[in-house]
Amino acid sequence: MRQSILFTKTKKEVEKNEVSQNARLLLRGGYINKEMAGVYSFLPLGLRVIRKIENVIREEMKNSLGAQEIVMPALHPLSNYKKTGREKIDVLFHTKLNSGGDLVLGQSHEEIVVPLFKKFVSSYKDLPCGIFQIQTKFRNELRAKSGILRGREFLMKDLYSFHENENSLHEYYERVKEVYLRIYKRLGIGEKTYITLASGGTFSKYSHEFQTITNSGEDDIYLCKDCKIAINKEIIETTKRCPKCKKDISDLEEKKAIEVGNIFPLYTRFSKPFGLTYKDKEGKENLVVMGCYGIGISRVMGAVVEVLSDERGIVWPKNIAPFSVHLLSLNADKEAEKLYNLFLQEGIDILFDDREKRPGEKLIESDLLGIPLRIVVSGKTLEKDSVEIKKREKEEEEFVKINEVIKYVQKNI
């Protein structure tokens, strides 16, 4: 894509009331636009990142878990929440039908997916089953100061699993843990992301969070290096030790972290109120046992920015960068154009800075945008029949001969 056509522009500053690093950098880069606190538009570059995160998650849901994708609505009848006793939770947005009827905006989809699945399940042969969606959620947060980390409207992947019994749920639950860890690895935050023991709420002893360590994190977690897990604050305050190896709190490492996903064994918490049952081999009706598994997609995008940015801007991991290559023409438009067309022919994801701007500005903006490979074409590089290539996360540049650029790039993206 030509940057001269892109309608967004980078900014040197953002409003002072924007305190979070993720929002500041994403706003400055023109990745997002703030419509109100906690509500953002995703602009062309930002949407490209979102789509790439979605695709990694979708692939893992389908290929690794065999889950089936659907899309459920945001408008939910309040009556369903009365059945589950969740009609009073404070993050619900309420609205009304002109024709009469109380609605809420979905902050999660148990109240929809359970009655939906009930229409299709009858026998143990229909189980286990995993159903997921990538869809917009609404949460009426009192405060929304964390950029896209805690939105009032945000994009989420939610997976629901349905089972004959707890054994089947536990087996699936363990598989999801593995798949989640692989997802965070592919998203570029694998090394800093820990499975974290959290409270299970009213229906289970534990649930699990996935927490990515970063100094700007809102959550406190306690790393147990032996068990390679973390424990969240709520649990540690009760247990004062690692629930797994019993090591004392003083031997655990306290860290700041951002929650990038959570998974819950729901057991029969939601199948009971809706009468979600199946017939077992003996023809007896049993309640379906459930689990649910969330990843906030826009939240992950924000977390990546918090975790991986530096003082010059964003540092996108390869798999979710808006483009693989940022080609900059520094007063060498003719040669840069040729190269741009070559990249397009090879099907390489490229942003081409073909604007009339000072070289210094272009370089600064490129660092802010954070595309993994920066390729500069200038009089100086052309003297050597070369371009200058710099990886965003590295300090040093490299000269590469023009006729070897494509090969170099294909090896490095």
Place this chain on the structure above:
Amino acid sequence: MRQSILFTKTKKEVEKNEVSQNARLLLRGGYINKEMAGVYSFLPLGLRVIRKIENVIREEMKNSLGAQEIVMPALHPLSNYKKTGREKIDVLFHTKLNSGGDLVLGQSHEEIVVPLFKKFVSSYKDLPCGIFQIQTKFRNELRAKSGILRGREFLMKDLYSFHENENSLHEYYERVKEVYLRIYKRLGIGEKTYITLASGGTFSKYSHEFQTITNSGEDDIYLCKDCKIAINKEIIETTKRCPKCKKDISDLEEKKAIEVGNIFPLYTRFSKPFGLTYKDKEGKENLVVMGCYGIGISRVMGAVVEVLSDERGIVWPKNIAPFSVHLLSLNADKEAEKLYNLFLQEGIDILFDDREKRPGEKLIESDLLGIPLRIVVSGKTLEKDSVEIKKREKEEEEFVKINEVIKYVQKNI
């Protein structure tokens, strides 16, 4: 995909209060689930259709119009609607922030896209510009009895164009007309879809609808065969003739039709209240001139079902069918499995009915689902080293030798 794994099942009947043909067939096929009147979930097969429609439209927006994709939120501050005087329109859903503040759910996005674009436009050099999104809209309809044709929550593509002057708008507007006609052609309803003159509301003499002719249509339109356009009822009641060639109403053909898109010249209707201006070559500030262009994606899916189904079920056009091929094993699982794997290797989009069911049921369900090519493997076909292939829209079947199946299919999808 294996049908034995698909969690949805077809149904012989749906509730009697479901009156529209599109909802009845899509519900019976397990394409959608009704959550309440006008609010549907899209199940695995239905979501595949939605994604294919989206992709056709997205391609045309990007490649033919050079428009840039973004996603704007559903939560809008009511204050923006007070600026445009649209705060009282009756299809708005209202809600409130816990922290204080009145919100509405987006039924359209002029109130968001104009202030957004204002942050990036400054000069005539930034114009013209086209920005689109594929996103969920909310309309608080008093009645919602048309299945996914008129949803309270529905998926829409909305494009907004920004121009220096009316000439630029008109030129773009004419290009969009051509692109829209190509989109409907690719979606399989091109021959039955007419550009239709409609009222421009308070800000323009005319706008244009795209109407697809079908007996179950809710709208009345008047075809002028000479001009190859249609005129909607509102216009014809005032003019009593074709506004283009002046032919009398009695010489026009009255038809029932479904609106599948509409486009409006907005001029400065929305740029004025938000002060959306640009500097021209002389450095003078001018209001940006705008157009907007909608296609209801879920509505198009419903319209295709209304227009193209027959007494046995849906007849999907090639480009938007959930799968290209429906492979049925009628007690010939071993050979069918082989063939299924062959199709997968070739990257052909295939649904494989590998379930234990009676042949008659499988054939009836296949017609209901409406996948373009049905391939039957049975004892009878294997005797001839063949499969039986039937196009959904044709009556006759064809025997094709097993070793020629892939070639046949690649030629016919």
